[in-house]
Amino acid sequence: MRNIEVNSLVTPIKEALIRVNIDINPSLLSKLKSTEKSETNPLSQEILKTLIDNAEIAESNRIPLCQDTGSAIFFIELGQEICLINGDLTTTINKAVAEAYSDGYLRKSIVTDPLFRRNNTLNNTPAIIHTEIVKGDKLTIHLMPKGAGSENMSRLFMLKPADGVKGLKNCVLETIVKAGGNPCPPLIVGIGVGGNFETTALLAKKALLRDLDDHHPEPMYSELEQSLLEEINCLNIGPMGLGGKTTALAVKIEYFPCHIASLPVAINLQCHSFRHATIVF
Numbered sequence: 001m002r003n004i005e006v007n008s009l010v011t012p013i014k015e016a017l018i019r020v021n022i023d024i025n026p027s028l029l030s031k032l033k034s035t036e037k038s039e040t041n042p043l044s045q046e047i048l049k050t051l052i053d054n055a056e057i058a059e060s061n062r063i064p065l066c067q068d069t070g071s072a073i074f075f076i077e078l079g080q081e082i083c084l085i086n087g088d089l090t091t092t093i094n095k096a097v098a099e100a101y102s103d104g105y106l107r108k109s110i111v112t113d114p115l116f117r118r119n120n121t122l123n124n125t126p127a128i129i130h131t132e133i134v135k136g137d138k139l140t141i142h143l144m145p146k147g148a149g150s151e152n153m154s155r156l157f158m159l160k161p162a163d164g165v166k167g168l169k170n171c172v173l174e175t176i177v178k179a180g181g182n183p184c185p186p187l188i189v190g191i192g193v194g195g196n197f198e199t200t201a202l203l204a205k206k207a208l209l210r211d212l213d214d215h216h217p218e219p220m221y222s223e224l225e226q227s228l229l230e231e232i233n234c235l236n237i238g239p240m241g242l243g244g245k246t247t248a249l250a251v252k253i254e255y256f257p258c259h260i261a262s263l264p265v266a267i268n269l270q271c272h273s274f275r276h277a278t279i280v281f
């Protein structure tokens with residue numbers, strides 16, 4: 001067994017949360033720059049240029065890329081040969097979130113109760129934590145502050161197996177058309193397919209953790225990602241919903257085996273303020 005002192009996780013998690021809220025992901029910046037060049041609609045070009053300027057201002061002034069600094073979402077891969085000592089992981093992650101949002105002057109956006117007592121918790125906790133036990137002796141922490149604008153336009157469908165690829169494409173395109181400018185396009189579109197009701201939603205979110213420029217390792221899925229991206233970019237929604245051919249920058253699909261009678265599909269939309277990091281201990 002390998003021991004990890006849970007207290008040693010606080011500072012790296014805190015620093016990563018502050019960093020990703022301020023410094024734009026380099027692949028995203030280069031994607032915005034290349035799409036600005038290829039965009040033909042002058043208004044869309046102007047908006048893309050503004051997003052690039054915004055990222056540069058955030059970096060040089062050390063201020064967040066967006067006022068909505070999000071819910072703090074974590075995907076943990078805990079190696080089964082690790083022993084976490086002198087504390088518990090959930091408390092530690094919440095401590096790191098509270099310190100990051102306070103010391104980094106990030107907006108605190110979490111309320112205590114969704115319906116009756118919408119009081120701000122004042123430290124952006126609790127974090128949303130998904131944990132998976134994996135083999136080995138590493139602890140991998142993927143973190144993703146995610147704003148509400150794009151999350152609110154995300155959807156889940158329970159299709160019939162006969163709906164197939166056409167049914168999935170219709171769900172994705174319908175979701176993006178209905179969302180319009182609300183999720184702050186250009187988007188990264190995370191799609192989960194298979195599993196069951198809750199698995200497919202998690203797959204859609206996990207799909208957003210992939211590198212912006214990667215391709216699905218299986219050609220069928222890689223081709224589906226590409227064809228969906230092309231169809232989405234023909235919808236003329238464009239940057240911030242004001243028209244143009246840059247509605248999405250990437251489509252990422254993750255799948256899981258499912259029941260013979262099911263075809264769950266989830267679409268998790270991610271805005272251009274695409275913030276995530278991975279830390280390995």
Ligand code: SF4
Binds near residue numbers: 067150182273
């Ligand atoms: S959707 Fe994204 S870019 Fe728009 S306000 Fe929310 S976090 Fe910011």
